[in-house]
Amino acid sequence: MSANKFFEQFSIDEISKRTKISPISLRFIKNKEYEKIPKVKFLGFIKIIEREFNVDLSDIIEEYNQINHTEIKEETIIQEKEPSIKKEKNYIIFILGIILLISSAILLYKNYTNENENNTTNNKLTTTNITEINNSLESNKTQNKLTLKNNVTENNLTDKNLSQETNKTQSIIANTLETNITNPTKEINLTQEKKAILNQITIIPQKLVWYRIKNLDTNKTSEYLTSKTKTFKGKNFFIKFGHGEVTIKYGNQTITPNTKKIVRILIKNGKYQFLKKGQTP
Incomplete structure (x- = not known):
């Protein structure tokens, strides 16, 4: 049965009652105003009508596809103009990139020359400072030899006590860290699973x-x-x-x-x- 004969045989109100399709959408189909109905919605309505009335409306689907096919051709013509515009944009971006590279190279060269000048002045200052430091070190060597002997005996006693205390604290910290790490990870995994489901x-x-x-x-x-x-x-x-x-x-x-x-x-x-x-x- 063709679409025209079907709509002559059945009224829009009767079709709407049996298919639950709105009368407005049925009028669009009957009057062939296909541009007002999306393709997915149109195909769904036709399938429901065919199922409820046991009819074949393939002719109206072919007519809908032909109209949509002409619209697709117009879209492809518009899309062909877009690549030329994109080429011009890419050319401008390429030129801007070259300008940025040249300017950054100039800045790096200036920074390099300034660093070399600073290094030469610093080397002159360090040579004078080294001679002064050497003189002061020689005078301090004799004093340090006496103080080192006294400090070695005191440090040996304190190091033994400190090593025992640090070993105890390290073992306590390691145990607490293991318990604190395992429990939060379990709680985090559970909350993440609940959030993903909701x-x-x-x-x-x-x-x-x-x-x-x-x-x-x-x-x-x-x-x-x-x-x-x-x-x-x-x-x-x-x-x-x-x-x-x-x-x-x-x-x-x-x-x-x-x-x-x-x-x-x-x-x-x-x-x-x-x-x-x-x-x-």
């Missing part, structure tokens, strides 16, 4: 389903028509399903609406709530 949501469809998911923290919205399991990172979500034959895992909670009707779920701050039509998160 910061994600897993959707497991029991069959092909269309759904729209919005991350309330980032305001990012995505749409899917799939039967595969998907995991999304985040804490707070608003999800709208085409039907409720899905399983949702959030933290330690498992949500199973188990209905063929449209389902709206608000997941926020570790709790979930089913919303009615017209309610907003």
Whole structure:
């Protein structure tokens, strides 16, 4: 059955009641206003209509794809102009890089010459200071010989006592460090695992389903028509399903609406709530 015959045989209100698709979207499909419907949403609606009315609407899908194909060609023409602009930008960046390299080389050369001048002056000063130091060292040698003899005997006694005390303190510190290190690492691993579970949501469809998911923290919205399991990172979500034959895992909670009707779920701050039509998160 063609799309035109189908819409002649069934009214928009009747199709909306059986498929739960909004009358506005059905009018877009009937009037062939395809630019007002995203591709994922359009394909999902057609699959639902085919399933509920047991009809083949492949002709309308081909017509939709042909219109989208012409739009893609226009996008490729625009994208061909972009590489020439990028080449000009790269050329300007290359010139700026050369200027920076030359200026940095000049600065390094100036610093090198200044360092050489400073080194020559420092060498002159050190030669005069060395002669003065040598004279003072010779006078101090005789005095140091007498003091060293007295200090050696005293240091031998104190070193023995200090070595015994340090060995005791080192053994105590080593034992306390081992106990303190193992316990915090266990606690950190447990808290990290709990945070990872609470910061994600897993959707497991029991069959092909269309759904729209919005991350309330980032305001990012995505749409899917799939039967595969998907995991999304985040804490707070608003999800709208085409039907409720899905399983949702959030933290330690498992949500199973188990209905063929449209389902709206608000997941926020570790709790979930089913919303009615017209309610907003």
